[in-house]
Amino acid sequence: MKGYGGRILEVDLNAGAIHISQTEPDLARAFLGGRGLNIKRLWDRLPAHTDPLSPQNLLIFGVGPFTGSIFPGGARFNVSAMSPQTGILGDSNAGGFFGPALKFAGYDQVIISGRATNPVFLMIDDDRVEIRDARAHWGKDTQETAAAIRQEIGDAGFEVAAVGQGAENGVRFAGIFSNLVRAAARTGMGTVMASKKLKAVAVRGTRLITPADPGRIHELLDCVDERIHHHADYGARSRLGTTRLIKILNDIGGLPTRHFQDGNFEAADAVSGEAIESLYKVKSKACFACTVHCSRFLRVRDARFPGLASEGPEYEPLAGFTARVGNSDLALGLKCIDLANRYGLDAIALSEVIAWSMECAERGLLKKEEADGLDLSWGNKDAIIALIHKVARREGFGDVLADGVKRAAEKLGRGSEALAFHSKGLEIFQADLRSIKAYGLGNAVASRGADHLRSEPWFEFSNDAEEGVRRYGMPETAFRLEYKGKGFVVKHFEEMAAVSDAIGVCKNLYNNMEVLDWEETADWLRALTGFDLDGRDVRLAGERIVNLERLFIAREGIGRKDDSLPARFLHEHLRANGISKGAVLELEPMLDEYYRARGWDVSTGLPGQEKLAELGLS
Amino acid sequence: MLLKPLRVNASVCTGCRACEIACVFRRENVLGTSSARIRIHKKEAEGLDQPLVCRLCAEPSCIASCPEGALSRNLKLGTILLDEARCTSCGVCFSACPFDSVSGDPRSGKPLICDLCGGEPACVPRCSPGALQVEPGSGPHDSSREEGS
Numbered sequence: 001m002k003g004y005g006g007r008i009l010e011v012d013l014n015a016g017a018i019h020i021s022q023t024e025p026d027l028a029r030a031f032l033g034g035r036g037l038n039i040k041r042l043w044d045r046l047p048a049h050t051d052p053l054s055p056q057n058l059l060i061f062g063v064g065p066f067t068g069s070i071f072p073g074g075a076r077f078n079v080s081a082m083s084p085q086t087g088i089l090g091d092s093n094a095g096g097f098f099g100p101a102l103k104f105a106g107y108d109q110v111i112i113s114g115r116a117t118n119p120v121f122l123m124i125d126d127d128r129v130e131i132r133d134a135r136a137h138w139g140k141d142t143q144e145t146a147a148a149i150r151q152e153i154g155d156a157g158f159e160v161a162a163v164g165q166g167a168e169n170g171v172r173f174a175g176i177f178s179n180l181v182r183a184a185a186r187t188g189m190g191t192v193m194a195s196k197k198l199k200a201v202a203v204r205g206t207r208l209i210t211p212a213d214p215g216r217i218h219e220l221l222d223c224v225d226e227r228i229h230h231h232a233d234y235g236a237r238s239r240l241g242t243t244r245l246i247k248i249l250n251d252i253g254g255l256p257t258r259h260f261q262d263g264n265f266e267a268a269d270a271v272s273g274e275a276i277e278s279l280y281k282v283k284s285k286a287c288f289a290c291t292v293h294c295s296r297f298l299r300v301r302d303a304r305f306p307g308l309a310s311e312g313p314e315y316e317p318l319a320g321f322t323a324r325v326g327n328s329d330l331a332l333g334l335k336c337i338d339l340a341n342r343y344g345l346d347a348i349a350l351s352e353v354i355a356w357s358m359e360c361a362e363r364g365l366l367k368k369e370e371a372d373g374l375d376l377s378w379g380n381k382d383a384i385i386a387l388i389h390k391v392a393r394r395e396g397f398g399d400v401l402a403d404g405v406k407r408a409a410e411k412l413g414r415g416s417e418a419l420a421f422h423s424k425g426l427e428i429f430q431a432d433l434r435s436i437k438a439y440g441l442g443n444a445v446a447s448r449g450a451d452h453l454r455s456e457p458w459f460e461f462s463n464d465a466e467e468g469v470r471r472y473g474m475p476e477t478a479f480r481l482e483y484k485g486k487g488f489v490v491k492h493f494e495e496m497a498a499v500s501d502a503i504g505v506c507k508n509l510y511n512n513m514e515v516l517d518w519e520e521t522a523d524w525l526r527a528l529t530g531f532d533l534d535g536r537d538v539r540l541a542g543e544r545i546v547n548l549e550r551l552f553i554a555r556e557g558i559g560r561k562d563d564s565l566p567a568r569f570l571h572e573h574l575r576a577n578g579i580s581k582g583a584v585l586e587l588e589p590m591l592d593e594y595y596r597a598r599g600w601d602v603s604t605g606l607p608g609q610e611k612l613a614e615l616g617l618s
Numbered sequence: 619m620l621l622k623p624l625r626v627n628a629s630v631c632t633g634c635r636a637c638e639i640a641c642v643f644r645r646e647n648v649l650g651t652s653s654a655r656i657r658i659h660k661k662e663a664e665g666l667d668q669p670l671v672c673r674l675c676a677e678p679s680c681i682a683s684c685p686e687g688a689l690s691r692n693l694k695l696g697t698i699l700l701d702e703a704r705c706t707s708c709g710v711c712f713s714a715c716p717f718d719s720v721s722g723d724p725r726s727g728k729p730l731i732c733d734l735c736g737g738e739p740a741c742v743p744r745c746s747p748g749a750l751q752v753e754p755g756s757g758p759h760d761s762s763r764e765e766g767s
Binding site (some may be wrong): 067069070072097100104123156179180206207208209210211214217218219229238282283284286287290291292294295297299309311427527 | 621629630632633634636639640642643646647649650651652653660662663664665667680717724725744746747
């Protein structure tokens with residue numbers, strides 16, 4: 001099968017059984033791979049209301065035709081399961097080198113079921129697959145685990161995706177980490193993995209993937225290189241990565257300062273990507289075959305944190321452990337991120353539960369003695385560090401926070417639920433949704449709960465009214481504070497995000513930099529896979545994935561009533577300098593427009609038979 | 619014209635391994651890294667990424683080590699040539715190379731040695747930070763001039 005690994009690996013940890021089958025070409029064509037093939041598999045095999053932490057849950061790793069393909073940013077893998085954090089679709093995506101290694105081992109998916117009696121890790125060495133004892137590795141952090149497994153196998157060429165102590169201890173927002181910091185962190189996929197007593201997957205692939213038309217790939221690669229290197233964002237992205245957003249969002253009044261109480265952060269410059277570059281950056285780093293090299297290796301020279309050195313960070317953890325918790329100490333923020341990576345926790349959820357605690361304390365909803373005597377003043381360094389350890393170990397108040405902000409607020413009560421910033425149980429990211437309204441809508445309707453990476457509708461930053469008319473028929477779509485037309489923008493970008501996650505490409509390139517349009521994506525897919533696809537087929541695959549995910553979460557009871565956001569974003573006027581000041585999110589009319597754009601029932605927010613038939617899902 | 623080895627600046631290598639897949643794709647029209655003639659040796663936790671590639675030594679240890687006489691120098695280009703018929707896949711040349719720049723093909727066991735694609739290396743244009751550069755000129759190169767290694 002051209003352009004694919006060609007095989008599906010199934011591992012039943014109950015029986016210790018391993019089964020390898022061929023990837024189905026018709027499914028690959030319809031769902032492309034990665035996130036698309038994963039949701040298809042979950043839909044077909046996972047009964048409704050499956051207990052996420054039961055052996056019956058499936059944990060699926062998937063890669064796509066672009067993964068390991070030489071396409072810049074074709075480095076991604078996708079992990080899917082029923083989520084223990086939200087009770088709906090669990091789905092997370094990461095870069096680095098693990099995905100390409102899995103592809104080169106000849107697999108498009110690894111489907112893991114059951115639960116081992118004792119801790120194990122899965123070793124995949126091309127055709128050789130073994131379930132190996134991991135009792136000696138249980139209790140180690142994500143980075144220690146990778147090093148120890150490479151040492152045990154005796155080959156540093158293995159890529160290791162592991163869970164840390166957070167997942168072992170049942171923190172509901174634990175992820176799967178590889179290459180130090182490459183995190184499939186959202187929706188608790190690490191928690192599912194640890195519930196199966198699976199500590200890590202180690203993979204080495206030496207196979208060579210045959211593309212359908214190598215000559216065409218050489219030509220297309222030249223075009224995409226040109227597109228990347230001439231993109232207006234290239235310079236800043238290749239120097240700073242997403243950390244450039246600290247200053248950008250501060251300028252527009254969109255930072256999540258002190259738990260979204262202020263859109264500006266007085267210490268933004270001190271904790272910015274530019275500050276990291278000047279103080280700590282050693283050099284740029286990159287995922288597999290990526291020419292944007294948006295990551296960085298850092299050495300933090302600070303006597304309080306001896307030996308602190310790592311890769312990254314992304315904007316999300318950086319803003320989370322600075323602005324969101326009111327911390328202006330950059331080195332401390334980087335230390336927090338390093339702890340989150342090592343414990344294997346989702347930095348968005350972790351920073352939210354800490355910021356929520358701080359706001360609850362500020363408003364008198366949480367007493368000091370209920371929080372283990374911690375002084376939860378904004379930016380209190382000792383309290384922030386202490387809470388990270390407590391959450392990862394489920395100690396004291398950390399045991400409450402380890403269930404995520406929705407459950408923690410339900411436990412505390414006293415109105416703290418209104419301050420729990422999540423949608424569908426997944427914590428909201430690091431930008432104020434009132435200042436960027438397409439992102440607001442995207443967070444409300446995202447199939448895995450509040451999240452920006454299901455759509456990443458950057459276009460509303462463009463201020464290009466003419467292009468807004470050309471694309472969506474409305475000039476307002478090009479302006480972040482307008483709400484009209486954003487239903488169409490989000491639909492479009494959701495389909496791009498779905499395709500990006502399915503083919504295995506980084507969204508920084510595919511969604512934000514728009515390095516390929518639908519027809520160009522189809523051109524690449526034809527050259528890689530030989531499938532007879534055009535741009536319309538590619539877009540339809542994206543729409544098919546979005547709709548099938550909607551069916552999956554509808555089966556768990558999700559509908560329009562759940563496409564909601566916390567009251568702060570809908571009713572409290574944004575406190576910020578400049579034009580964002582006073583903004584609120586007009587969610588209801590945006591939802592109406594979005595469902596209409598999707599061809600879904602406006603009252604239920606669900607696709608009908610006609611739409612499903614159009615997508616081949618009926 | 620005798621080729622000079624690639625100019626390598628490990629201090630800016632991002633560790634992305636685009637060079638490896640570019641090498642394999644140019645030579646074999648397939649996608650993968652295991653038969654690459656350039657490799658990135660990584661120490662992930664220390665942020666070290668070292669491109670390993672033939673340095674066209676003046677007195678190549680690989681040639682001297684081969685018990686079958688399967689390795690020789692291409693007198694026109696200065697690169698190392700493999701006589702596949704003579705090679706027994708014994709692997710002696712892998713450890714003979716003082717720069718760890720000879721690896722074995724996982725399928726055939728035969729050595730993989732960079733030949734600079736005859737003068738226009740496929741890896742160089744895919745190296746966006748410029749860690750790999752072509753150094754035009756003639757004559758075997760003095761490997762002590764490498765930067766950042």
